[in-house]
Amino acid sequence: MPVLKSPLFVSLLLLAGLPATLSAAEPLSIPHVAPAIVIDADLNEPQWQQAREMPIIYDTKPGENTPAPVKTMARVMEDGEFFYISFVAEDPDPSQIRAFYRDRDKMWDDDSVGIKLDTYHDSKLAYQFFVNALGVQGDAIENEITKMESAAWDGIWQSAGKITATGYQIEVAIPLRLLNFNDRLDLQRWKLELLRFYPRDVRHRLSSNKIEREDPCWICQMQTIEGFKGARQGNHFTLVPSLVMGVEQQREVQPQQNSDWKSDRNIEPSLDLKWGITPDISLNATLNPDFSQIEADEAQVSMNDTFALFFDEKRPFFLDNADYFSSPLDLVYTRNVSSPDAGLKLTGRVDQQSFAIFAANDKDTTFIVPGNISSDLGYINEKSDNAVLRYRFDLDPKLSLGWISTLRSSDDYHNYVHGVDLKYQATAQDKVIAQLLHSDSAYPQALAAQFAGEAKLRLGDDLSGVGQYLAYEHESRSFGWYSRYLGYSAEFRADMGYMPQTDWTKQVHGASYQWFSDTQWWNNIELRGDWDISHSQAGELLEKEAEAELIVHGPLQSEVSLMLTERDRVGSRLDGSRLVVDANTQLFTEQTIGTFALVQPWSGVYIEVETEMGDKLDFRNNRLGEGLEIAPEIRWNANIHAQVALRHTYRTLDADDAEVFTANLTDLRLSYQFSVRSFVRLALIYSDITQNPLNNQGVVTEREKNLGTQLLYSYKLNPQTLFFAGYSDHAYSDDEIQQLTRDDRSVFLKFSYAWML
Structure with missing residues (x-):
């Protein structure tokens, strides 16, 4: 396995002995009150007088734990079934409040307040609940391991909001049955952050606790809370x-x-079922699901693009608990499962272990046929069986180990991928991420006749390959750098994922530096750049690229950037019947200038312009x-x-x-x-x-x-x-x-x- 012999891999393992730094905070007690709260944003129930006050007093962005420019008082309490949170958000000029009636998860630019909850107190995942000033909800799951936030998760919870003469008020009730937590504990210990977004000339992120920029793990820095004595989730159905x-x-x-x-x-007709088998284990099932697209996909231009386009998943069955299946590489792209008759998903988290199983059949079989220069879309008019298995074990706060398998098969086709991965948080600023994969694939012999060129030659009835990923990342207050290695052998396939490129190795090295300011002209400037080089598995040069970008954040919630790129890349094959690259392609040098500008000059107005110009390869x-x-x-x-x-x-x-x-x-x-x-x-x-x-x-x-x-x-x-x-x-x-x-x-x-x- 080449990655195990890599000097980069060995040097990264040596760094694993560095000590980890973890944040600690004194726990705050959450009062238990009598039930019967009406969620109407009036806040007139006497129980609110018993709630714990948690003022939102820090400006964490663009400020660096400076005093918040506006006053916000939050109150929290629980009654054994619900976690209640209220906000009184004062505003010096309520006529400037930016809030609109929108569909769920469409209110992120508005005046809003939010709750972040880490219910396992391990800084791995956090629930996010946000409400704008008119009561429109948005929710998401924040994944610290992948550094991603997914608004695809939709919980059923209650909220109300109203604008007042002095600002706005929000009232929230989160059912405990909605949350995953260890209810075997008599007393719960969670992490909590209360937020307010105040968008005016700049978009202020205001918080109930300090966020130190030196530590890139924001979930780690959330306030510890205690309470919910004897709380039970119940086997909700x-x-x-x-x-x-x-x-x-x-x-x-x-x-x-x-x-x-x-x-x-x-x-x-169709039927979906959700069952909390235990407080830690959930089952989702669907029969004869309607997987039609209710919302039209975002339009994309494909002219002169050599690889398959990516489209976001929008179907609820696949979105629910999707973060359980995440791994360093894109191995689960459920848009490949187009029309199943039935599906089953089992997800769970017990102590330091999490697992997820997904299975569905499909009336058709579609997949990406990858290559090192271009890709195509494959289709087999046969039913297929599809499954994903994911397991992760968090040995301690620093080290996580994982396993993933993706399985697809039909009469004369199969693609099986198995792999292990790890994340090691050497310090608060340094981490190592690695993944090693093996695939076994077979495609119908007649399928190759449907393609020409590279895709035709990438199909066969006995393919076995290896995929590798290794990264070291350092991120501190102002400075960051990373080195990554990625490689797929010529016969590696991952048909359940979004993986349009194979027979390919790539290494990339990048760095960035940031300056911060509280002046009216700018609040953040970032200079970043990277250099990468890609080869075929035979060592033939595919691409070499250098990029430099300057990004400035300023007034009117503006962002302006300038990017310079120089890229050497090969064109299409001169002889499409051969996969070799050297002496079968030409090398072209692209030099481009890219710009980006974003501004929100008035309430409810968002303007963005992106441009790119320069020498470009005409691939056709x-x-x-x-x-x-x-x-x-x-x-x-x-x-x-x-x-x-x-x-x-x-x-x-x-x-x-x-x-x-x-x-x-x-x-x-x-x-x-x-x-x-x-x-x-x-x-x-x-x-x-x-x-x-x-x-x-x-x-x-x-x-x-x-x-x-x-x-x-x-x-x-x-x-x-x-x-x-x-x-x-x-x-x-x-x-x-x-x-x-x-x-x-x-x-x-x-x-x-x-x-x-």
């Missing part, structure tokens, strides 16, 4: 039946005469060209109910003094949020792509247009009790179809109701 009804019509569009519409009526035609990409975005909250969101991407490439292609992509979404529970939204996604047939090899479509439309109404009592009604259609035109013509249209209804027992 949630049953969610659903009914989906719809009619879809399709037709074949032809230059002279279109075919007749063909209708497909669909009525599908194997030459260097001149590229330009401009991507503006604006979100305008016309009032507390209405929002206009517009994104546009313009990408063009010229070579040999002529146009190669021009792509325009527009994503327009108009929303009206009646209340925290209901909205109506119109989405229009339009693409217009032109290619110059005189400046492209082979046959190309000279002009192609696509227009997707979706009108959606939603009413949600909670994340699982909801109603959707919608209409969508698609139209296109090309060299033969001169005008935009619809080829697909549908209407649908969805009902679901959560019974919690």
Whole structure:
């Protein structure tokens, strides 16, 4: 195994003997009170007088534990079933409060307050509960091991908010049954941070406790609390039946005469089950699930991209407890499971151990066919069985060991991946992360005939390969650096994950330095850069890149950056029937300048512009060209109910003094949020792509247009009790179809109701 012989790996292991530093705090007692609190943001119940006061007094960003610019008083208490938190957020000018009615998890730019809870007191995971000034909820899971926050998690909890003459008030009730904790303990000891976000000229992060920038682990620094004596989760049981009804019509569009519409009526019941088998172990099951896309995917431009695009998962079954399956490499990409009949997920955490099992069949089998220069999408018209197994053991606060297996198989296809991983927190600022994988794969012999070039040669009926990842990361108050190594052998495959590149090794080394200020002109400047180099497993150069970026955060919640990149990379293969790179490709040097600007000049107005220009590889035609990409975005909250969101991407490439292609992509979404529970939204996604047939090899479509439309109404009592009604259609035109013509249209209804027992 090459990574075990790496000098970098050996040197990192030697650093593992460095002592770890852990934060400690005196615990605060949470009062136990009589029940019967009404969550209405009035705060008039006498129980609030018995609650513990926790003022939010520190500005942790952009300040460095400086006094908060506004006064916020939080109070906390519990009654054995709920954890109650209230906030009185004062404001010197309540007319400047930024808060809007939005769908759940869409309020992150608003005036809001929040609760972070580490219920195992081990600084690994934290629940996040946020509420804006009007009562709109947002929640997430923060994972300290992966340094990621996922808003995909949706809990059922209560909140209310209202704007007052002196600011706003928030009232929250979090059911203890919603949280995972060790209820074998008579007295709970958790970690808690109470937050307020105060967005004005800058966006202030205000906290109930200090956050030292020298320690990158913010969960570690949260205040310890004690209480919830005798708290029990109970074996909660949630049953969610659903009914989906719809009619879809399709037709074949032809230059002279279109075919007749063909209708497909669909009525599908489904059932989701959630069962807390024990306080630490949960079971999710789904039968005949509706995995249709309710929300349209974010539009992306794929012209001149050589690897498969990534799309976020949006389906609730896959999102629930998704963080349990995370590992250093992207081995679980559930968009690959497109249409299962049934699914099962078991997740649990007992003391220092966590585990997760996911299994589902699929009516079809899709996967990425990877390569070292490009990738493709594979499809087998066979049912497949899919499973993921994940286990992690936290030996102590410094060291975590893990195992992961991903399994996919059908009649004459399989892909099995097994691997181990570790994270070692040598000090508060230094950590080592490693993962070692082995795969065993077989693909139908006839599948290769569907592809050309690299993808065709990457398929076989007996493939076995190794994947490796090793990283050392240092992060302190102002300075950070990292070194990473990543490698996949030529026959390594991970079809359950998002892994478009194989036969590939990459090492990257980077560093950054930050300056902080409390002046009105800027509050943070960061200079960062990295150098990386990639080879095939045979040692052939694939890419060498150097980047430098300067980022400035300033007034009006602004961010401005400038990036300079120089990249040597190989083009497409001259002889597509051979996988060798040397003497079979040309090396091109790309030099680009990138800029980014973001500003929120007024309440409810968000403006962003990203650009890149310079020498770019024309991959299709194997030459260097001149590229330009401009991507503006604006979100305008016309009032507390209405929002206009517009994104546009313009990408063009010229070579040999002529146009190669021009792509325009527009994503327009108009929303009206009646209340925290209901909205109506119109989405229009339009693409217009032109290619110059005189400046492209082979046959190309000279002009192609696509227009997707979706009108959606939603009413949600909670994340699982909801109603959707919608209409969508698609139209296109090309060299033969001169005008935009619809080829697909549908209407649908969805009902679901959560019974919690």
